[in-house]
Amino acid sequence: MRAFARTYLGVFMAFLYAPIIVLIVFSFNESKGRTFTGFTGKWYVQLFSDAAVMDALFTTLVVAFVSSIVATIMGTAAAIGLNNMEGKLKSGIMGMTYLPIINPEIITGVSFMLLFVVAKDFLGGLGVPFQFGWATLIIAHITFNVPYVILNVLPKLRQMDGSLVDAAMDLGCNHWQAFTKVVIHEIKPGIIAGFIMALTFSMDDFVVSYFTTGAKHQTLSVLIYSMTKKRVSPEINALSTIIFVVVLLILITVNLVERRNINKARKAQLERKREGGSFG
Numbered sequence: 001m002r003a004f005a006r007t008y009l010g011v012f013m014a015f016l017y018a019p020i021i022v023l024i025v026f027s028f029n030e031s032k033g034r035t036f037t038g039f040t041g042k043w044y045v046q047l048f049s050d051a052a053v054m055d056a057l058f059t060t061l062v063v064a065f066v067s068s069i070v071a072t073i074m075g076t077a078a079a080i081g082l083n084n085m086e087g088k089l090k091s092g093i094m095g096m097t098y099l100p101i102i103n104p105e106i107i108t109g110v111s112f113m114l115l116f117v118v119a120k121d122f123l124g125g126l127g128v129p130f131q132f133g134w135a136t137l138i139i140a141h142i143t144f145n146v147p148y149v150i151l152n153v154l155p156k157l158r159q160m161d162g163s164l165v166d167a168a169m170d171l172g173c174n175h176w177q178a179f180t181k182v183v184i185h186e187i188k189p190g191i192i193a194g195f196i197m198a199l200t201f202s203m204d205d206f207v208v209s210y211f212t213t214g215a216k217h218q219t220l221s222v223l224i225y226s227m228t229k230k231r232v233s234p235e236i237n238a239l240s241t242i243i244f245v246v247v248l249l250i251l252i253t254v255n256l257v258e259r260r261n262i263n264k265a266r267k268a269q270l271e272r273k274r275e276g277g278s279f280g
Helices: 002-026 042-047 051-083 087-102 105-125 134-159 163-170 175-204 207-212 220-227 234-279
Strands: none
Touching: 002 234, 042 234, 051 087, 051 134, 051 175, 051 220, 051 234, 087 134, 105 134, 105 207, 134 175, 134 207, 163 175, 207 220, 220 234
């Protein structure tokens, strides 16, 4: 049974990471073909001189960070409001919160496209210029990111002891100080998790971005899709490898920091027990 479990795990991990390994290997391929002809690093050099790829990367990062920050603020505020609600109103709003997550992305993308077309015609009639581009991308990404933030912050609010706010106010804090120093501090892990999830989904999104992007501003996923009609440039392999390595390093760093904090907490707990035992 143990051998079967190890075999299954090995096959699963190979299936999961084999495409990434192939991508990394071919980012060092000397030719543009599908056969490995020799080792080279020229694609990494040419990557930073490719204006189209750099513009797409810049657009992706700006849209991801701006939409994630705004979605985190809006989602946190919405989660606090939902946590204070009761009854059918809360159940109804929670159902609406789940809807953008379970709704197929193709429907969300087409819906946004139709909405922005109507808005363009309406604002154009009023003499207000409105084009597909930065604004449409950021608005669309904010909209589908907010539910992920809400669903990450709400559990932390439910776990928080409500008497902490009352205690802070009894000790002299006003409402704003109690909110920033107690509530935000207690739900900070949920806020960070919501921001990271929103950032990840925003950078990874293709369908919604495809329907809401403009001619001048394309995200990286839309640019790569346009390249598949001919042949994906090896520069994209190099860029994907860099992104994968950066994400991997961030993940390793976060895990190491978290493990160090856990070890510190355990040591502090053991020291308190020893001090309590010696005092007794």
